[in-house]
Amino acid sequence: MSSIGFTRGETPYKNRDALLDDYTPDELVGRDDELKEYQSLLNPVIWGDQPNNIFLYGKAGVGKTAATRFMLGQLEHDAKQYDDIDLSTLHINCDGLESSYQVGVEIVNSLRDSRNQISESGYSKAEIYNKMWRALEQTANTILIVLDEVDHVRKDDSILYQLSRAHENGKLNETKIGVIGISNDMTFRSHLSSKVRSSLCERELSFSDYNAAELKKVLQQREAVAFKDDAVADGVISLCAALAAQETGDAREGLDYLLVAGDLARDEQSQIVQESHVHQGKKKVERQTIVKGLADRGEQARYVAYALATLLAEEQQPARFTDLYTRYESLTSRTGSRTLSERWVREHLQSLGMLGIVSIEEKNEGVSGGHYNLYGLNPKLELVVEALDETLDMVGVHDSISDYVDH
Ligand SMILES: Nc1ncnc2c1ncn2[C@@H]1O[C@H](COP(=O)(O)OP(=O)(O)OP(=O)(O)O)[C@@H](O)[C@H]1O
Ligand SMILES: [Mg+2]
Structure with a gap:
């Protein structure tokens, strides 16, 4: 039997709570x-x-x-x-x-x-x-x-x-x-x-999205409260800010990069948070951000995202709305939950677009081809599939994405 023990060791933290979501900062920057x-x-x-x-x-x-x-x-x-x-x-x-x-x-x-x-x-x-x-x-x-x-x-x-x-x-x-x-x-x-x-x-x-410079200010301020002096290596804050700015402009995501990296450092009994810790924790944070976004938008938005994921897995290219809607209908019919009208599904796509999960490309092919949108996913397909874990449990795993699901 392997032995497990809990002990305290080195830590980079002074006050880890300051990185959690319900912490109210004394001052708002940016x-x-x-x-x-x-x-x-x-x-x-x-x-x-x-x-x-x-x-x-x-x-x-x-x-x-x-x-x-x-x-x-x-x-x-x-x-x-x-x-x-x-x-x-x-x-x-x-x-x-x-x-x-x-x-x-x-x-x-x-x-x-x-x-x-x-x-x-x-x-x-x-x-x-x-x-x-x-x-x-x-x-x-x-x-x-x-x-x-x-x-x-x-x-x-x-x-x-x-x-x-x-x-x-x-x-x-x-x-x-x-x-x-x-x-x-x-x-x-x-x-x-x-x-x-x-x-x-x-x-x-x-409120507009944060850019990398503003995120850096937010993270620097929080670093001072949460970590001991010099516990965060040079470049870590800029890296977290840049990653969050590039994904969503979401300060929560930036703080999560810092928290996950800090925890990895502590688990290694290290007093210093390094850029390598941020890279190690990156996938976890990206997944959390998608999960939260999808949770915020409710069950129907998750069906829409699921439908899109299956189409992209099959076709490897952005999807047209009609195909997407047909797939969405077939998925919801498996669950016994409501099937929304086309208009509402379009709304969900728009709002997933605002979350940075869905990409929307407008196509205008003149008189002959008409005007339409192509829908894709911004994060990697496997991350979205992972984030849809619970939805998959309810709907069942569609053949197209079975390769992406851990069995
Ligand atoms: N300007 C800022 N200065 C310091 N901390 C900030 C600032 N902006 C955001 N934060 C921190 O980032 C996190 C996310 O911010 P907040 O919860 O206010 O976002 P929100 O706009 O309400 O997002 P949601 O729409 O998801 O509720 C919180 O931990 C918050 O304390
Ligand atoms: Mg809020």
Whole structure:
């Protein structure tokens, strides 16, 4: 029997937690323009005016959540100097909340104390809304409600309207609320009814992708908190920044390169993180990024990606939409889940394109050939297949990709 033992040895880390996703940095670097704009949108709160409803969008990992937490923390702090403002902020992550009912329950429960929570079913929607208005009025005179990853609310989005129009509709007497919707799904906005869009997206703020120089700043700042002095070799930060910039412009991905490399160094009992550790961990991080992207977009997006992967495995070249749709239909029919219309499948392709997973090439062959798109995958096929692991379990492994699957 081999013997396994756990012992502590050398480590490059001072505070590894600072590389994890839920760490809020003290300072945000590389987002100066965005923060300035954000500040001016939040400014009415300091004057005791009706807050703006803000819709914040940008790709995954461009700092939307981090900037929001940072700005609202600052705002709460600064509002304390004015006696007439009693500000409260609420950060709701909508991942896992599909309907307005669920969002409503979440809001009520996060405002109530732990002994007074309501259950997730058994009320009418109107009752939930009433409980929500009451809880809001009892909380503060100004409330900012952040609905992060709001695109997950797909089933029934009436709450977005209810909250963002609460003032006009006289739902609240004393309390002023502002809604901050955050999404990395650029197609989400266009799916909102015009009524919801005009109120929720009253003011829009967009965060651009990070370039390598900005990512480097973000990573340098985090390096100083997470690692001991001189524990990260020259070139490591630039390498992580360059890899992340080239893939997606996602700061999370850059931080992951650093974390995986740091862990590899620690496992080797080394005090120094080297470029070789980053190279070793590269595939793992790329896979994680794809898995997260696909998880964010839900089951149907994974079927679409799966259909595309099988076609590319067969043909080794970009696919036309009609072929892709036919394959998608045949895959979903194996699972018993819904088959979406062509329009929705196109939307999923667009949004996978924004994630950097799908490549979309426009072809214009004039009058004879017409106008069409060709779809490919950006990451290596084997990485996408690996990331689709669970989907494969549900749908079964298509013949075309069996060579890519570990048996
Ligand atoms: N400008 C920045 N300065 C410091 N850290 C940053 C900055 N931008 C992003 N980060 C860090 O990168 C990670 C990803 O950022 P964040 O969670 O804010 O992305 P996001 O835009 O909300 O992405 P998603 O759409 O996937 O939710 C977090 O750990 C965050 O702390
Ligand atoms: Mg976020």
